[in-house]
Amino acid sequence: MAVKICTKCGESNSEGSLLCVACGSSLKDAPIEGTLNADKEYPGSTTAAKCNHCNEHLEQGALKCRYCGTVVTRRAKSTPYYSYHTPSNAERSGSSGMETFGRGCLWLILGTVGLLFLAFLTHSTINIPWFIFIPIVILVFWLAAKKSK
Template identity: 50%
Template sequence: MAVRICEHCGESNKEHQRLCLACGHSLKDVPLVGTPDSEKYEALDRNARERRLCSNCSEELEEGALKCKYCGAPVVKASSPTYVPMAEDTTLLWPKVLVVAATVIIPLVGLIVGGIRAFSQDKDEQLTGGVLVAVGLVMLGIHYFLKSMLGY
């Protein structure tokens, strides 16, 4: 992170500042200290991959530095990647169980009960049975649609 250091009060200001934030003095002719942001994000060459950069301001760190000389952030040493075994993900199992219960088990029970009631002598039970059979068939259709869309 490049800064402009005020010649009047010595305060560090961001590179785009034109007036000092502390005293209001003009920073028009004050040179930048550090690497401007526009230069930081250019394509990395082979040597840039070997350089260590500050995790806070992305300035290049000096060899053996314990803190960044530009922002003062402590240098965090990169640790070697360690293998952590992935835990089995069971958080996504319960929605599938609910979908199966709602679109397979409940409609099958509805089809069985509705089929029995549809052949009853009472007209109200026949109507109820027909509705249960129709709802069961619709729910099974939804199940197969979701199965083809979600692929479970």
């Protein structure tokens, strides 16, 4: 890493600095020591890669083999990521929210039909019109379903 040395106080500053961090003077003509980041070379892998098809050496960073034209494939250098799924309470119990909703609606419908059937069989003497009776029955079953949860 290259650093600029302040000519007034001698403080080391990063190579892109325009002012000294210690005294605030200009670093326009300050000498640079070390290798500039732009001049550094990062060789990457030191072992030469080989073509999987013709077994010839590949140039650094090549995408295709210059001898046979095969596209170069490289393995990922990172470790694979494994996701661990933790089941929710509904999955552990074996029933989803939709199944529970379906069972609740089934009992609501069957209960309403059963009560209507019972009322017609016994010829009930209660003088409640059917368009008022059905919403009352639905309300009762809905409240019962809410309390059972």
